[in-house]
Each structure stands twice: as C-alpha cells, then as structure tokens.
Amino acid sequence: MITHEQLRVLDAVVGEGTFRAAAEKLHKTQPAVSHMIKQLETAAGVTLLSRDGYRPVLTPEGRAFHRQACIVLSQMRELRNLADRLAARQEPEVALSVSATCPMAPVLAVVGAVGRAYPQTHIKLATDVLGGAADRLMRGEADIIVAPDNSAPLDEVESIPFLELDIIPVARPGYGPERGTGPIENAAMRAFVQVVVAGTGRGAYDQTRDVLPDGLRWTVTDFAAKKEILLAGMGWGGMPEHMIRAELESGTLVRLDLAGYPVRHSRLMIMRRRDRRGGLVGQALWQALAGEDRMPEKT
Structure with a gap:
C-alpha cells in the first residue's frame, strides 16, 4: 500500500537532491528515508530512483510517478486545510x-x-x-x-x-570620502565603517545583502542601535527610508551615492x-x- 508519508519522502529526496538532505528536512534518520523509498518502490512495483551516481536520480518511470505524487500531495494539503477550517476553533x-x-x-x-x-x-x-x-x-x-x-x-x-519600501545608504554629513560628481567606488569606502544588522535566523534562510567586501564593519542587533551609530558620525549603512525620513529632511543624515550599494527597493x-x-x-x-x-x- 502506498502511503502519504512515502510520497512526502520521495518528494523531499527529489527536491533536496540527497537522502541525507531529505532526512534533515523531514527530521528523520537517513536509514529511515532509504527504507521508506524502498517500501514505496515495492508497493509501486517499479524502481523510482537510480542510485548509480553520487546523487539519486529519478528513473523515467520515477519522473512520471513523481509528477502524479506532487498532484496527490497538493490535494492532500488542500484536504487537510479544509478539515482544519471545518473544525476551526479559537486557538490559544x-x-x-x-x-x-x-x-x-x-x-x-x-x-x-x-x-x-x-x-x-x-x-x-x-x-x-x-x-x-x-x-x-x-x-x-x-x-x-x-x-x-x-x-x-x-x-x-x-x-x-x-x-514596498526603500533601503537607502546614509551617513552623517562629512562622513566618508570626498564627494565627487559620480558614484563613490567600493575601494574608496573600505576605510569607513559599514554598520550592518545581524540576521536573527539560524543560518538556513539567512541572506547577506548590501555588504561591501573587504571593508571595515560593525555588527549590531537592531536598527535602533544602527541609527544611533550613524547619527553619532561613527559609520555608514543602509536604513529603511521610513525610519530616517525626519533625519533626511533635517539634514542630520544624507544619502550616499555608492557604486556598490544603490538604493534597494524591497x-x-x-x-x-x-x-x-x-x-x-x-x-x-x-x-x-x-x-x-x-x-x-x-x-
């Protein structure tokens, strides 16, 4: 008998590329994942994954089977969501x-x-x-x-x-290299401290954005601390426009025209x-x- 959990495991192996990565995603052991794939192949009566190479690859039969499995998994999610809505209560x-x-x-x-x-x-x-x-x-x-x-x-x-919002590179007036007529190149910013806010995730989904390579850098835990450092004239960095609107209008912070750090639309x-x-x-x-x-x- 083919089970929903076996289909989930197959989809995870295909999506993650290895038995080990699929096991980590599903919070299972690698032997358990391998065993469930073997059970699924026995129930289906065909070999779904080729193990000849470093990574498991869908066989021609496996590709057709996986396409249908994805449809079933999607339908099961919708069915579970419908059941949850029908039985909905005010959660704590x-x-x-x-x-x-x-x-x-x-x-x-x-x-x-x-x-x-x-x-x-x-x-x-x-x-x-x-x-x-x-x-x-x-x-x-x-x-x-x-x-x-x-x-x-x-x-x-x-x-x-x-x-949508804009992330704007800013600093105190006078902080940074001499302003010219064009964008400031990365090399000219290396002697000046870039203040960045550390990600709060555990690494799996963290993204490094707008960090200039090989430059001086301070790391803080929140935008309030970052803003205070910028206002103190101790560094430069990107700030959401709505957080510094008053400072831009008063001139206590100014936009930086940086070749390596343009205004980012988020x-x-x-x-x-x-x-x-x-x-x-x-x-x-x-x-x-x-x-x-x-x-x-x-x-």
Whole structure:
C-alpha cells in the first residue's frame, strides 16, 4: 500500500537532491528515508530512483510517478486545510514574525483589530532580520510572517504582497570620502565603517545583502542601535527610508551615492506555510493582513 508519508519522502529526496538532505528536512534518520523509498518502490512495483551516481536520480518511470505524487500531495494539503477550517476553533496562540525593516503601524492596526475580535487568543509578535522570519516560519515557530520576497522556499509557502519600501545608504554629513560628481567606488569606502544588522535566523534562510567586501564593519542587533551609530558620525549603512525620513529632511543624515550599494527597493510579502494555514484566528489574521491594498505605486 502506498502511503502519504512515502510520497512526502520521495518528494523531499527529489527536491533536496540527497537522502541525507531529505532526512534533515523531514527530521528523520537517513536509514529511515532509504527504507521508506524502498517500501514505496515495492508497493509501486517499479524502481523510482537510480542510485548509480553520487546523487539519486529519478528513473523515467520515477519522473512520471513523481509528477502524479506532487498532484496527490497538493490535494492532500488542500484536504487537510479544509478539515482544519471545518473544525476551526479559537486557538490559544498565534505567532507572527515581522521583518525589522517593515513599518509597524499597518501591522499593529491589523493585529489590534484581530486581537479585539478574539481576545482569548494570545498573539505573539516578533521582529526578525534577514532570514530570521523565514527560519521561524519553516521551523513552525511562526504561523504568519511579513518578510522580503524570496526569503522562504516558494514551493512550500503561500505569499501575498504587503508593501514596498526603500533601503537607502546614509551617513552623517562629512562622513566618508570626498564627494565627487559620480558614484563613490567600493575601494574608496573600505576605510569607513559599514554598520550592518545581524540576521536573527539560524543560518538556513539567512541572506547577506548590501555588504561591501573587504571593508571595515560593525555588527549590531537592531536598527535602533544602527541609527544611533550613524547619527553619532561613527559609520555608514543602509536604513529603511521610513525610519530616517525626519533625519533626511533635517539634514542630520544624507544619502550616499555608492557604486556598490544603490538604493534597494524591497518588497515585503505576507507568508504562511502551505501545509499549516492555521485555525480560526490565524485565518482571520491572514485575511486581515491581505485585505487592504498596501502596494503603493513608486514615484
């Protein structure tokens, strides 16, 4: 008999490329994964994976089988989600992780409204940097995240656009090399401290963005500390525009025209795992976050 778990294991081996990586993803031992694949091949009556090379490769029969298995797995996820919705009750806790670059006002407006509608549910709100939110989501420590696009595996998450923002390289006036008529090259910035915020994930989904190579660097744990260092004239770095709007207007911080660090347009998405869409309150929070048009046109 072919089981749902055997199909999950086959899909993991195909997706991850090795039995070992599939075992780590599924939190199983490698022998257990190998055994389940053998059981599946016995039940199917065909060899699904060739073990002749370093990595297992789908046989022609395996490719056809895996295509149908993916359809079955998708249908099973939908069936489980439907069952969860039909049996939905107000869950005791919903965990939300928000990128530290995200303006909090639109998030808090939604969380406040959902919290008032479901006062018995404890809403946990965390902020994370770089791959931290995706790490929480994939480990099951967050039900919904607001994070940069492509920060989580696209085949395993459902995502909806939330808002866009600009990450701008800034410093105190006079900090950095002499300004010319064109962009400042990387080599000219190496003698000046770049302040970066460390990712809060455990490494699997962390992304290194906008870090100049071979330069001086300080690492902090949050954007508030980073901003204080920049205002003190002790370094330069990228900041979300909404966090430094007043300082840019007053001139206490100025934009840097850097060849290696242009203004980055960041797109934040609402994400949840396809296999864990949540209960009554989680669904309400998801729908509320997705219910308003938060994608302003760039000017």
